[in-house]
Amino acid sequence: MTTQEFAQRLTEHLSRAVDGALEPPAQATPPSHSQRVGCADLPEGGPSWGVRPRAELTVTAGEKTGKYLDDVDTWLIREGLAEHDKRLRVDSPVDVREITAKHDDGTEVLVEMALDSGRFTVALTGPCTWPPDRPGGPPSSGQLPPLPAPSGPTQTRSTDTADPCRSPKLYVYNLTSRPFSGRGPHLMATVRYSDEREMEYAEILLPRDWEPRYEPGTSARNLDQVQLLVCVRVEATRDSRQDVICEYANERAILGGGRPFTFNLFESVYQVAVREARSGKLVSEFTVPGRQGGEDNCPYQMSYNRKLARGIDETAFQRRLQPLVEARR
Known part of the structure; x- marks a missing residue:
């Protein structure tokens, strides 16, 4: 699949998380996009020219930030993201709550909140994809299956x-x-x-x-x-x-x-x-x-x-x- 195709998928994932879990006073920034070249370090391997797209947003909710982090966690579980895990990371200057999960389409999820910060980030990283500047194109371009309908409340x-x-x-x-x-x-x-x-x-x-x-x-x-x-x-x-x-x-x-x-x-x-x-x-x-x-x-x-x-x-x-x-x- 193409890098652009999967970057759009990451935006869709973030939009569904915001719509499905957050309401005022929580405020989410627009997604920011980036990418990393090289897939050789992946467990399944990949070409050095492959690209992993990334999208991230920040949620700010003041004293209710922990509550909305829990809501996003509930949403992740309800949407069936596999390999779901959460822990408190204390190996940094500030204790950090961390949630990780993985979607069937290959999206990796990382949610992080530094305690008492009033905000948390939701970062999504896609699988190895075909960059737009490489000729030929992937054989499965345009074949990314649609996401299932949200589960609802x-x-x-x-x-x-x-x-x-x-x-x-x-x-x-x-x-x-x-x-x-x-x-x-x-x-x-x-x-x-x-x-x-x-x-x-x-x-x-x-x-x-x-x-x-x-x-x-x-x-x-x-x-x-x-x-x-x-x-x-x-x-x-x-x-x-x-x-x-x-x-x-x-x-x-x-x-x-x-x-x-x-x-x-x-x-x-x-x-x-x-x-x-x-x-x-x-x-x-x-x-x-x-x-x-x-x-x-x-x-x-x-x-x-x-x-x-x-x-x-x-x-x-x-x-x-x-x-x-x-x-x-």
């Missing part, structure tokens, strides 16, 4: 995982949900999550008629009725210097025993992203402060954590969602 059908909220290009709530169209009410499901594991959070509830109905004779909701997934990311901002005392009738609800249970209350803010349940498409995005007071902040069940984020302002939360529930589309 994985369905979770669960509010117990934040995957459809954190990585909507890779995961969706329910592929068979009704589209966000037609007359309301447009029913919802809520996913609450946080980046802080040492903090407790009060429940976030929707009005009952905004949620899907239960399947007849069961305690399971009809997920196909969900049109909108409400993703709520809780962020504790600062110590309020207040305590909240929570009473629990059942001491088994408290790991560690004892009641009442006293928490150190933290101010909070809730980042809300509303997505179409079947596609992950962003419908609306807004912020709601934490404003509940007293026992309204108490979570349903406790662990050992003594920190508690202030509960969401339910009135403001529902006021922002109501136009979406009632929308005529």
Whole structure:
């Protein structure tokens, strides 16, 4: 195959990785192309005049760079790239996360991120190809088979995982949900999550008629009725210097025993992203402060954590969602 033909294939690989794994705030540079002459060092060997094309881009995402590196890693696995491997390289001045993989067409993949750098690179190197300035041309020119169709997002059908909220290009709530169209009410499901594991959070509830109905004779909701997934990311901002005392009738609800249970209350803010349940498409995005007071902040069940984020302002939360529930589309 020709060098130009495979250089185009490398661009296609990079484009599919960007489209399949990344979304704002991640930003990818346009691919840069280069080539290396000589294939004798390859395991399978090759002519000294053969050319190996190369393409590379850089992804920048600030504090979320590690998360998007994981998304690219998931995409590589899902697309079936063989010889997939990842490791932490500590033999350099800066520790580097490294992922390698190989495609059936001969493309070699190298993803590298220097820890705390805020960016990572995706570099692809093609197999030995026929250079454009060499007469004759390869016997298989133009015969590079097309790539298979992308696998598409994985369905979770669960509010117990934040995957459809954190990585909507890779995961969706329910592929068979009704589209966000037609007359309301447009029913919802809520996913609450946080980046802080040492903090407790009060429940976030929707009005009952905004949620899907239960399947007849069961305690399971009809997920196909969900049109909108409400993703709520809780962020504790600062110590309020207040305590909240929570009473629990059942001491088994408290790991560690004892009641009442006293928490150190933290101010909070809730980042809300509303997505179409079947596609992950962003419908609306807004912020709601934490404003509940007293026992309204108490979570349903406790662990050992003594920190508690202030509960969401339910009135403001529902006021922002109501136009979406009632929308005529």
